[in-house]
Amino acid sequence: MKLAGGSPPPRYELRAGGVPPAQDFRGGTSPRIAGMNPGIPGSDGVATTPPGRVTMTLVDRMQELLEAERAGVKCLDAMADHATDMGKKELFSIFRNDEGKFCAGLFRLLQARGAAPTKNVGAFADKVLALRTEAEQVALLVKGQAWVVRKIDEIPPAEMNADETAFFADMREVHVVNIDKCNKLV
Numbered sequence: 001m002k003l004a005g006g007s008p009p010p011r012y013e014l015r016a017g018g019v020p021p022a023q024d025f026r027g028g029t030s031p032r033i034a035g036m037n038p039g040i041p042g043s044d045g046v047a048t049t050p051p052g053r054v055t056m057t058l059v060d061r062m063q064e065l066l067e068a069e070r071a072g073v074k075c076l077d078a079m080a081d082h083a084t085d086m087g088k089k090e091l092f093s094i095f096r097n098d099e100g101k102f103c104a105g106l107f108r109l110l111q112a113r114g115a116a117p118t119k120n121v122g123a124f125a126d127k128v129l130a131l132r133t134e135a136e137q138v139a140l141l142v143k144g145q146a147w148v149v150r151k152i153d154e155i156p157p158a159e160m161n162a163d164e165t166a167f168f169a170d171m172r173e174v175h176v177v178n179i180d181k182c183n184k185l186v
């Protein structure tokens with residue numbers, strides 16, 4: 001992937017392997033931007049609208065990611081419950097715990113900025129659990145994890161303090177590693 005403006009190359013190729021760009025995995029939240037068109041991939045109305053049209057604060061981004069991570073906990077908890085293969089059950093439980101760790105971290109960072117963390121759970125969880133097979137669920141989970149990586153990459157570095165920078169670097173890395181592990185399952 002080539003990035004304009006001399007940005008460092010990402011450590012993960014988000015669009016490899018058929019991962020669609022900019023699909024909205026939040027779901028269930030109220031549109032905050034006039035004119036958004038949530039039904040169209042690449043038109044989530046927040047960070048993918050033309051530059052300059054939307055100002056999304058770091059708190060907005062963290063709230064969005066908190067909803068997504070909560071959705072991750074919800075669907076992975078159910079997937080771990082239903083898995084009959086002990087290896088997969090353990091792996092899904094590890095992923096769920098990772099998601100939970102990032103929920104707690106985002107909650108803490110939001111409070112540190114004086115914001116009230118959202119109580120919402122992203123509708124992504126129900127989209128995953130509505131799929132009939134475990135393979136389909138894992139495939140959608142990979143897309144959701146890639147969405148999280150992309151959202152982290154969209155955070156302007158200058159808006160983060162040192163604590164936040166370290167947190168999001170870790171969150172990104174864990175998601176990239178977990179995507180690779182998921183891809184080996186399907």
Ligand SMILES: [Fe+2]
Pocket residue numbers: 068069072099145148175
């Ligand atoms: Fe996640």
